[in-house]
Amino acid sequence: MEHYNMNLKLRIWRQKNKSDKGGLVDYKVENISSEMSFLEMIDILNEKLVEENKEPVAFDHDCREGICGTCSMFINGRAHGPWHATTTCQLHMRAFKDGDTIIIEPWRAKAFPVIKDxxxxxxxxxxxxxxxxxxxxxxxxxxxxxxxxxxKNKADNAFAAAACIGCGACVAACPNSSAMLYVSAKISQLALLPQGNPERKTRVLNMVSQMDKEEFGSCTNIGACEAECPKEISLENIARLNREFAFASLTSEE
Amino acid sequence: MAFNSKIPAGELEKKWEDYKSHVKLVNPTNKRKLEIVIVGTGLAGASAAASLAELGYKVKAFCFQDSPRRAHSIAAQGGINAAKNYQNDGDSVYRLFYDTVKGGDYRSREANVYRLADVSANIIDQCVAQGVPFAREYGGLLSNRSFGGTQVQRTFYAAGQTGQQLLLGAYSALERQVALGNVKMYTRHEMLDVVTIDGKARGIIARNLITGELERHFGHAVLLCSGGYGNVFYLSTNAMGCNVTAIWKAHKKGAYFGNPCFTQIHPTCIPVSGEYQSKLTLMSESLRNDGRIWVPKKQGDTRKPNEIPEDERDYYLERRYPAFGNLVPRDVASRAAKERCDAGYGVGSSKMAVYLDFTDAFERYGNIEVGKKGLDNISKEKIIELGKDVVKEKYGNLFDMYAKITGENPYEVPMRIYPAVHYTMGGLWVDYELMTTIDGLYCLGEANFSDHGANRLGASALMQGLADGYFVIPYTIGNYLADEIRTAEIPTSHEAFAKTESEVKSRIDQLMNIKGTKSVESFHKRLGKIMWDKCGMARNAEGLKQAITEIQALKKEFWSDLKIPGTINEFNPELDKAGRVADFIELGELMCKDALDRNESCGGHFREEYQTPEGEAMRDDENYQFVSAWEFKNESDWELHKEDLVYENIKIAARSYK
Structure with a gap:
């Protein structure tokens, strides 16, 4: 793979705290290697800001290997940026070219208030x-x-649903800010396994009720969640949730 | 100060059973009145919090992440060991115990390791009951694979995401207890000191990372489950937030630190690609089940891997260790890779890498598929394609991760790998009950020193974290708390809380007021380089002495030239990190001191002065068959205590995988 360096213009959301209005601020970074990860590029910006006595950009990140679900950037209008099935921390600068402008924002949803930047x-x-x-x-x-x-196929499907990392990209990608993909992944995992059976009905009713209480939006089958999910959680899980919910609502003895 | 390992008397196989039968109990109505503070919510912390809350104790759990589900246990890939013997291949509790003690190069406690092996089977049962989706065979039963340092298949797994699935199991159990009101969860909180009253741990001072406020929390007992300290090397496979702060503060309050220099360097990680590198990524040890490690036979060979014919490749692990081959333990595999690269046989642009090649596995699995499906007249390409599909099912997420990071397709070209810091066997010294040398202060999981000796075997970290949390602490803590039922909740207005809080506050003020010129990151990088160069995969007395001097100088510079932007009473990640790096610097000095003191090579601790002519580690059982337990006296001043290790059930031998 050919390596190259690039200069970039960044437009990053800065917001001091929950009550601050916030806005986009322009920055420049130079000599960014195509081999760097996206967050290493932000590290370089932050080092530069500290050097200039400015406050670095606050962002969530931890494992930097795509599994903890902490990182959460909305990059050029897409949750976790341009690569398919990739978390922000696994996005690498090969995805960009010299002279690009990159707009970086937080997840936007009523149920996910901004803490800082x-x-x-x-x-x-x-x-x-x-x-x-x-x-x-x-x-x-x-x-x-x-x-x-x-x-085996049930166990495999339960595993595929359980692969959800709880990052919230599905909510960020959804025009309605719905959390259906996240909720359905957990419901599917436990509904597919015999161990989950005794609490099957109460689980789906209570989790959906809590989801509504948190003011996530409703699902209108757009599919943006599946398209942007870094772990490729399938829309079939939402269909399963709907079946489970209907079944539980119709047959609940409570 | 008490320094007694409290290992129960009696036969090895019966110690734990006897202990459980005679340990003091706390009755249910009293449990409700007892509060337990738990710091860290990874496998050890979450499983302990859930299990203790189920018993009826009042639990407060703390994590610095935004959710307990983010703890770094989640990143463990390959699997979890258990002596189930489902494969009928001769496994037993004794064999798992034996493999672990031998794998640890005879530097761990027999009784602890036996208990670990003993409860391992219960862990798998518990996790399956929670809905952890382990890999299964077509018959619906659980699947196993093999890991380094063993000759049986005892590793349970969920693709390359075993840690994630186990943590989500423990996390769901924890959240259930939160919903029931038995656990109060504090996220984005960092413990900054232990509060002791009359020599007993009675709570913590924690900082709310969003507001910057300091908080006082009382507990009849405190459990530290805060993970390992591999980030002292700056570059490691740990998450960015992993740190030593919780256990370091406890150490400075009187908890002895056990075997600080025992660090595990994992052989199969993606190599460093540049100066900007922020962390290293592991490629699971499970890959060594199917991948073969090699370098060219010719020094400085610049040909592409696929252009190097079979007979010009050196499968050096198979050559040196025919009995275990590519599945030798981690310390052995890491040193062998370093040896080849140092001798000029390394590959890739940096020449600090070796190949991990799956070509044979593609063909082998492809042929099995052909047989299973009864296919005829199949081309070699088709066979390889079928084989790739099988490998994809086993390790797909790891191959994808490799491709994203390196930009290369590992299904077409062999992976390039190199050893990296991964796990710390050292940690707070604990007795058989997991209590530190401070009464009422416990330490679980990677944060303690127990069980793995000088080298941990693959798939044993998850086992230990969950053993400690689910099956050990629920019993042992009762033995202490039974005598605490008359202790009423101590109000946090108590002078001990006030004093500790003001110490924490003045340290934060001191950090903020340095107002120097250099970033925290720059100090962390420099510390990491000293540690990796002089206290890493190979160490010698000369280098360690230099490292100690360099670290002391770095510490001075840190406290006079550090720059932290922002203020105290706000969300300030730079300030959080400054506190952690300050502690790493002090720890680095102790690690070098410990490595210098241990004049032998064992497990992950390889002193260049002590090796055989073939380059194998030379242990010195006569003089060093003990746990080094360091007592903090003063800045840069520690006293060494020794816990002698007695082996009654295992015949100590030179550790050979040939």
Whole structure:
């Protein structure tokens, strides 16, 4: 792969705190290597800002290997930027060329208020899990792991849904700010496994109710969430959620 | 100060059972009155928080991330070991115990490791019950693979995302307890000191990272589950936020630090590509099940890998270690890669890399698929294609990650890999009950020193984190708290809280008031370089002495020329990082001191002065068969205590994988 260096113009959302109005600020970075990761490019900008006695850009990031779900930048109008199935931290500068302008914003959603600059509060996601995204099994209660065989394709589909990293890109990409892909991934994982069966109905009803309470928007089958999901969580999960929800609503004994 | 490992008497196989049968209990109504503070919510912290809350204790859990689901346990790829013997290949609790002690180069405690192996099977049961989607065979039963340093298949996995799935299991159990009101969760909070009253841990001072405010939190006991300190090397496979601060503060308050210099360098990571590099990415050890490691036989060979014929390749691990081949333990594989690169056989533009090649696996799996599907007259290309599909199912996410980072397609050209800092076996010294040398202060998971000796085997970190949290601490903490039922909640207006908070505050003020010229990042990078060059994969007395002098000078410069933008009472990541780097600098000095003191080579600690003519590590059991437990006395001043290691059930031998 051919390496090259580039100069870039950055337009970055700066917002001092939750109550500040915020706005886009222009910056320039020079000699950025095509081999760098996107966040390493931001590191270089921040080092420069510290040197100039300016406040560095605050952004969420941690593992930098695409699995913790912390990083969350809206880059040139796309959640996690231009590469398919890629988190911001795994996006590399090969995706850009010399002279490009890059606009970087935080996730935008009512349920994800901005804390500072590019950092948003995603605790609403945790509260949705608290509403039922678990199997109620206390430590020590389990039977031998091979007692219940699980069809391989069901186990594989449960795994594919469980691959969700909870980054919130689905919400950011959705014009309605819906969290359906996130919620459906957890519901699917547990609905596909026999262990999830006893709480199947209450889980879907409670999680959906919490999702609404957090003021996420509703799903109108646009599909932007699936297109931008870094872990390629499938829309089929939303269909499954809808089936689970209908089934639970119609047959609930409560 | 107490320094007793409290290993129960009796036969090895019965120690834990006996302990559990006789340990003191706390009755349910008293549990409700006892509060436990837990710092860190990775595998160890989340599993402990959930399990203790289920028992009825009142738990407060803290993490610096925005959600407990982000802890770095999530990045563990390859798998988790358990002595289930589902494969009928001769595995047993004893074998897992034996492999772990041998893998750790005979520097871990027999009783702890045996307990770990003993509870390993329960962990898999618990995780499956929680809905963790482990890989399965067509018959619906759980699948296993092999990891380094073992000759059985005992590793359970979920593609290359095992840590993620296990953490999400523990996280869901934790969130369930949050919903039930048994756990109060504090995210974006960082612990900055332990509060002790009459020699007992009674709470912490934490900083709210959004507002910058300091908070006081009381607990009848405090659990530190804050992970490893590999980021002392700046570049490592750890997440950017991983740090030593929680355990370092405890160390300075009196908790001994065990084997600080035992660092694991993982053999298969993506090589450094430039000066701007912020972290290194691991390629799971599981890849060594199917990938073969090689370098050209000719020094400085510039041909492309696919142009080098088979007989001009040196599969050096298979050559040197025929019994274990590519699956030798991590320390052995790392040193062998360094040896080849230092001798001029390295590949890639930096020449600091070796190949990890899957060509044989593509063909082998392709042929199996042909057989399974009953296909005839198949071209070699088609076979390879079928084989690639199988490899993709096993390791697809790792191959994708490699492609994104390097811009190369690992299905077409072999991966280039090089060792990188990955895990720290050292950590706070704990006794059999996981209690540190401070009463009521416990340490779990990677943050403690126990179980892995001088080298950890692959797929054992997840096992240990969950063993500590799910199956050890729920029993051992009762033994302490049973005597605390008469201790009422201590109000945080107590002078000990006030004093500790003011110490924390003055340190933060001091950092902010340096107003120098250099960024935190620049100091961290310089510390990392000293550590990697002189206390990394190979160490010698001369280099370690230099490193200590250099670190002391760096510390002085840090405290006189550091620049932190912004203010204290706001979200200020630069300030957070400054506190962590200040602690890393102090830790770096202790690591070098420990490495200098240990005049032998064992596991990940390789002292160049102590090696065989073939370059293998030379242990000195006569003089160094002990745990180094360091007591903090004063700045740059520590006292060494030794816990002798006694092996009653394993015959100590030279560790050979030939």
């Amino acid at each position: 590019l950092i948003v509060d995603r605790s609403s996601f945790d509260r949705i899990i608290q509403a039922g995204g678990y199997i109620s099994v206390n430590t020590g209660n389990a039977v031998d792991a091979n007692t219940i065989p699980i069809e």
